[in-house]
Amino acid sequence: MDRVFGIVRRHLAASLAAGALMLPVAGHAAVLADAGSLQPGLGAMYYFYPMRSLDGVEDFVADSKGRAGDPVPNLEYKAVGGRVMTSRLVDQVLADLKGYLNFPAAGSYRFQVESNDGVIIQLDGKEVFKADGVHADLLSDPFELQVDEAGWHELHIYYFEHKGTSTLRMLRQAPGDGALAIVPPADFAHSP
Numbered sequence: 001m002d003r004v005f006g007i008v009r010r011h012l013a014a015s016l017a018a019g020a021l022m023l024p025v026a027g028h029a030a031v032l033a034d035a036g037s038l039q040p041g042l043g044a045m046y047y048f049y050p051m052r053s054l055d056g057v058e059d060f061v062a063d064s065k066g067r068a069g070d071p072v073p074n075l076e077y078k079a080v081g082g083r084v085m086t087s088r089l090v091d092q093v094l095a096d097l098k099g100y101l102n103f104p105a106a107g108s109y110r111f112q113v114e115s116n117d118g119v120i121i122q123l124d125g126k127e128v129f130k131a132d133g134v135h136a137d138l139l140s141d142p143f144e145l146q147v148d149e150a151g152w153h154e155l156h157i158y159y160f161e162h163k164g165t166s167t168l169r170m171l172r173q174a175p176g177d178g179a180l181a182i183v184p185p186a187d188f189a190h191s192p
């Protein structure tokens, strides 16, 4: 076996609010070999979602009929009301976002996630961040991911908005960068 660890989480976000949990990653390397067919943004499917938690969300999606929305350019979303992201729904919305996240170089990356309401983030098929439950805007502590191979890594996000305000933002600090900053649209893509 050549490369075993695609992304290894190094550092716990120690003081997230209740429901937040990060699991160790012992994943597969999953850099996309041929990125030529990718389109900008994350693919988005939306579901009416009356739940208050992401427990069982995979079964929910498997048993439910969703509606596709326009791709989500990047995770820079904050709203006080109205339709959630690119969906047609205002409240009680589940977003199932799939695509790839580009890592310009190998190395240690810091991340920070702001959510309202719950979110699960999977990279290379492994959960790297979770802040579940209905909550007001919640900014995580920074956490680190070790990336062994530059390129496009598989990204899968479950996010739900129960009611009222809604937020999903992802900040990242690449090796050599001075500070955490919103990950730009150029680093998100999906297979159409």
Ligand SMILES: [Ca+2]
Residues within 6 Å of the ligand: 116, 117, 135, 161, 162, 163, 164, 165, 166
């Ligand atoms: Ca909310």
